[in-house]
Amino acid sequence: MATKHSSAHPGGVGRWLSTVNHKDVGSLHLWFAGAMFFVGGALALVIRAELFQPGTQWLDPLFFNQLASLHALIMIFGVVVPAYLGLASWQIPLMIGAPDMALPRLNAWGFWLLPFAFVLLLAGLLLPGPNGPPATGWTLYPPLVLQGGAGTDFAVLALELVSISAVIGAMNVAATVLNLRAPGMALTRAPFFAWAWLVTALMLLAVTPVLAGAGALLLADRHLGTQFFDAAGGGDPRLWQHLFWFFGHPATYILILPAFGIASQIIPTFARKPLFGRVSMMYATVAIALLALISWGSHMYVAGLPLAGRLFFMFTAMLIAVPMGVVVFNWVATIWRGSLSFETPMLFALAFVLVFTLGGMSGLMLALAPLNIQYHDSYFVVAHFHTMLAAGALFAVLGGVYYWLPKWTGRMYDERLGRWHFWLSLLGFGLAFLPQHFLGLAGMPRRIPDYALAFAEFNMLSTVGAFILGLAQILFLVMVARTIRGGRRAEDRVWEGAEGLEWTLSSPPPYHSFTSPPKLR
Amino acid sequence: MASADHYSPPDTSPWPLGAAAGLFVLALGAGLAVNGVGPGKWLALAGAAVTAFTVARWFGRVIAEGERGGYSQVVDRSFRWGMAGLLFAEAVLFTALLGALFYLRQLVLPVLGGGDLWSGFSADWPTAGPRGPEAAAPDSIPGPGQFSPIGAWGIPAINTLILFISAGAVVWAYWGLIRDNRAQLITGLFLTIALGAVFLALQVYDYARAYAELNLRPATGVYGATFFVLTGLHAVYALAGVGALIVLLGRALKGHFLPDRHFGLEAGVWQWLFVSAAWALLFVFVYWL
Numbered sequence: 001m002a003t004k005h006s007s008a009h010p011g012g013v014g015r016w017l018s019t020v021n022h023k024d025v026g027s028l029h030l031w032f033a034g035a036m037f038f039v040g041g042a043l044a045l046v047i048r049a050e051l052f053q054p055g056t057q058w059l060d061p062l063f064f065n066q067l068a069s070l071h072a073l074i075m076i077f078g079v080v081v082p083a084y085l086g087l088a089s090w091q092i093p094l095m096i097g098a099p100d101m102a103l104p105r106l107n108a109w110g111f112w113l114l115p116f117a118f119v120l121l122l123a124g125l126l127l128p129g130p131n132g133p134p135a136t137g138w139t140l141y142p143p144l145v146l147q148g149g150a151g152t153d154f155a156v157l158a159l160e161l162v163s164i165s166a167v168i169g170a171m172n173v174a175a176t177v178l179n180l181r182a183p184g185m186a187l188t189r190a191p192f193f194a195w196a197w198l199v200t201a202l203m204l205l206a207v208t209p210v211l212a213g214a215g216a217l218l219l220a221d222r223h224l225g226t227q228f229f230d231a232a233g234g235g236d237p238r239l240w241q242h243l244f245w246f247f248g249h250p251a252t253y254i255l256i257l258p259a260f261g262i263a264s265q266i267i268p269t270f271a272r273k274p275l276f277g278r279v280s281m282m283y284a285t286v287a288i289a290l291l292a293l294i295s296w297g298s299h300m301y302v303a304g305l306p307l308a309g310r311l312f313f314m315f316t317a318m319l320i321a322v323p324m325g326v327v328v329f330n331w332v333a334t335i336w337r338g339s340l341s342f343e344t345p346m347l348f349a350l351a352f353v354l355v356f357t358l359g360g361m362s363g364l365m366l367a368l369a370p371l372n373i374q375y376h377d378s379y380f381v382v383a384h385f386h387t388m389l390a391a392g393a394l395f396a397v398l399g400g401v402y403y404w405l406p407k408w409t410g411r412m413y414d415e416r417l418g419r420w421h422f423w424l425s426l427l428g429f430g431l432a433f434l435p436q437h438f439l440g441l442a443g444m445p446r447r448i449p450d451y452a453l454a455f456a457e458f459n460m461l462s463t464v465g466a467f468i469l470g471l472a473q474i475l476f477l478v479m480v481a482r483t484i485r486g487g488r489r490a491e492d493r494v495w496e497g498a499e500g501l502e503w504t505l506s507s508p509p510p511y512h513s514f515t516s517p518p519k520l521r
Numbered sequence: 522m523a524s525a526d527h528y529s530p531p532d533t534s535p536w537p538l539g540a541a542a543g544l545f546v547l548a549l550g551a552g553l554a555v556n557g558v559g560p561g562k563w564l565a566l567a568g569a570a571v572t573a574f575t576v577a578r579w580f581g582r583v584i585a586e587g588e589r590g591g592y593s594q595v596v597d598r599s600f601r602w603g604m605a606g607l608l609f610a611e612a613v614l615f616t617a618l619l620g621a622l623f624y625l626r627q628l629v630l631p632v633l634g635g636g637d638l639w640s641g642f643s644a645d646w647p648t649a650g651p652r653g654p655e656a657a658a659p660d661s662i663p664g665p666g667q668f669s670p671i672g673a674w675g676i677p678a679i680n681t682l683i684l685f686i687s688a689g690a691v692v693w694a695y696w697g698l699i700r701d702n703r704a705q706l707i708t709g710l711f712l713t714i715a716l717g718a719v720f721l722a723l724q725v726y727d728y729a730r731a732y733a734e735l736n737l738r739p740a741t742g743v744y745g746a747t748f749f750v751l752t753g754l755h756a757v758y759a760l761a762g763v764g765a766l767i768v769l770l771g772r773a774l775k776g777h778f779l780p781d782r783h784f785g786l787e788a789g790v791w792q793w794l795f796v797s798a799a800w801a802l803l804f805v806f807v808y809w810l
Contacts, residue, residue: 104530116544
């Protein structure tokens with residue numbers, strides 16, 4: 001029975017403040033992620049400018065470390081996760097044939113917590129010296145974090161708000177994928193993006209509360225006199241490391257699994273072939289998630305774990321390479337003998353596969369306990385996770401936006417601008433982060449504003465690359481603005497090889513996506 | 522009545538923005554207050570009030586929509602998945618803190634007791650650490666430089682019994698609804714709330730005794746820290762459970778819930794059963810062993 005849905009909604013600012021519509025909330029997430037991307041990117045460029053030459057140029061070392069912490073917290077919790085949530089909110093109902101997310105009001109609540117959380121985090125910048133944001137990096141290790149001022153409290157409280165938002169978002173995605181699939185769409189036949197997000201959501205539910213709890217213990221140690229992280233009271237600073245990495249290690253996979261989903265939508269479309277080994281890929285993502293949950297100690301090889309512990313975490317962390325190999329193999333096999341075409345989304349998706357494989361290799365090196373002792377806390381680590389995030393996750397999100405923007409706006413983007421954006425981003429990424437591998441292997445430590453003369457050339461290259469990567473994103477902004485304001489009309493099935501329910505709707509789709517469940521072929 | 526698979530998404534709502542703003546003001550106020558900014562605590566109170574008001578109006582709206590029959594089976598299932606997710610997150614948080622207790626007690630303590638760094642420190646649980654007060658016998662009056670842990674077989678054992686009976690009562694109330702026996706539903710809910718309130722009152726009494734007589738505080742080394750954080754988190758869960766049950770009792774008295782439409786009641790029952798099960802773990806690992 002098809003019932004008429006009201007598609008009336010208020011206009012102007014009121015629409016955005018009170019909306020619970022999945023497309024509106026998705027757009028809010030994406031605009032917020034975009035804004036924070038430029039804030040976090042500006043911080044990165046300040047950091048790279050300081051590192052252009054040896055010696056301290058204009059940043060006080062404490063302030064340098066505070067900026068590095070803010071950069072990391074913003075990029076992880078303010079850019080990548082909200083961007084994934086925005087794509088989920090926009091796309092999952094379209095792809096599984098639902099009118100909206102399962103819990104639309106919670107969807108909006110999850111979004112609104114984010115801007116408030118980042119106001120709280122950035123408020124630390126108004127406070128002087130050690131009272132400012134934490135100087136600990138995003139890992140917030142005690143005892144250093146216990147010595148910070150009000151800015152540290154604001155950062156931890158901001159993380160509590162982000163945790164609530166993440167739990168709400170995860171529970172909503174899980175409820176949507178589990179409950180609102182079109183009749184006849186078995187879970188194994190769900191679009192891979194929806195599947196990858198379901199696995200991500202279950203992981204988020206399993207680890208985010210641990211971050212929230214650990215943050216509460218930190219605040220208790222700072223202000224209530226408890227001694228969880230103080231050996232004089234029987235505590236242990238490594239308790240934080242265990243709790244934090246129990247969250248943080250799965251979090252690194254949370255930051256990449258939705259990217260798998262995006263790439264697995266784009267690559268079959270432009271290879272004009274179905275995704276190779278789709279069910280094996282579904283099992284692989286589950287295996288990745290399960291192994292990620294028991295590998296947290298691979299970040300703690302130098303923290304004094306017993307030998308058995310180091311061996312266990314080394315094997316589990318390295319074992320993840322097996323399902324990862326399945327995933328990459330399937331992408332390559334999808335491309336194999338396909339009728340390829342190279343529109344901007346495909347360029348970003350292929351670059352994602354490439355840099356993800358590269359980052360996976362350096363990840364394997366870091367997972368090896370004996371090697372890790374050498375690489376720990378060096379620029380090699382920085383190079384590894386920026387390969388995964390500043391190229392991997394970022395390229396997947398950008399590719400996804402290019403892929404779905406014509407569906408969202410009903411207009412085609414400017415292909416030439418898109419290609420410029422892609423090639424400049426790839427060049428910027430390569431220049432910025434490949435030299436950092438060599439810096440790390442040569443012994444340059446991370447989180448430091450000054451370095452030995454021997455590291456000068458590679459740092460100079462890295463800074464030039466970072467500025468190219470950063471400035472190239474302005475092209476992206478121009479592209480999005482021009483697409484929204486005008487451009488060639490997009491067809492309903494935007495891409496020739498695109499399969500899936502979202503392409504059966506008009507471009508742009510109606511305000512409530514599927515008012516009655518679609519019939520599956 | 523809507524058809525089983527019908528799902529009409531809600532229109533606009535101001536409550537999500539309101540609840541987020543309330544939590545922000547609460548967090549900002551708390552952050553200022555713990556750093557010695559006087560008006561911080563008033564700000565935090567205002568934030569808590571805004572959050573509570575918003576959530577109350579939000580729930581009121583959802584309850585009204587549900588009672589009008591606006592929710593089909595699909596929506597009902599979405600709510601159930603959502604509540605399952607929330608309970609799972611609650612359980613993860615609780616397990617993480619239990620894990621912290623296990624780590625500190627089983628893995629860290631032997632290292633602190635066995636090394637040269639803290640000579641003369643014996644690694645026996647309960648402990649307040651090498652520089653903390655020494656542990657006396659459970660429930661005894663501690664001397665100077667001592668603290669006493671809370672023994673298992675006094676109030677904690679009574680509380681275990683209370684929560685187990687209340688878990689039975691809440692299931693009995695639920696069966697009452699299923700069999701359309703309203704009197705059993707209302708009696709069961711009332712009984713559960715009364716037992717929950719007695720439980721919380723006894724916990725408050727135990728906390729007061731710990732402060733006044735046993736010299737046991739959150740600052741009493743790892744024993745005090747883990748004791749208060751774990752039992753405190755459980756008390757928060759229990760408080761939320763009793764609050765939900767009070768609302769549910771009020772709704773039952775107004776004639777809400779049908780044998781085949783009662784998600785709200787079931788969510789309250791789930792929460793209360795979780796509170797009872799979590800207490801069983803606390804009793805064994807925090808109070809007893």
